[in-house]
Amino acid sequence: MSRVITFGTFDIFHVGHLNILKRAAELGEYLIVGVSTDALNFSKKQRYPICPQHSRAEIVDALACVDEVFYEESLELKREYILQCKADILVMGDDWQGKFDEFSDICQVVYLPRTPSISTTELIEIVKES
Ligand code: C2G
Secondary structure (H helix, E strand, O other): OOEEEEEEOOOOOOHHHHHHHHHHHHOOOEEEEEEEOHHHHHHHHOOOOOOOHHHHHHHHHOOOOOOEEEEEOOHHHHHHHHHHOOOOEEEEEHHHOOOOHHHHHOOEEEEEOOOOOOOHHHHHHHHHHO
């Protein structure tokens, strides 16, 4: 049984998020998702996500393709998360191409193409302008 892990913020959940989670789930039998915390986002981008972490995690956890959700507290803990979750495959969108190759000693690392023409940043811009 292959266990798949992926990470993300999943703020203002959209079809690009759904697509990557569905495709990640198809690569194995059990999908675990690390949802980045509000504090991690603030430390990375100097702004909090629009939706708080408990809502973002609740939405992801409710999806039929997702088996388990946990909070990603730090970018530096990826190796520990992969090992703790006993993940066989790490999946990320290809905006992260090459960034996680260092983990190929403990799991298979797969980058999937992003869904074109949709992003949280773009959605925020559209709402701001209208
Ligand atoms: N994604 C996608 N297509 C889009 C938008 C996003 O396939 N149009 C994918 C991203 O490539 C990522 C996942 O959806 O794999 C989650 O995207 P974000 O919420 O933007 O997550 P990010 O800020 O990249 O967080 O440790 C890494 C971080 O937690 C990743």
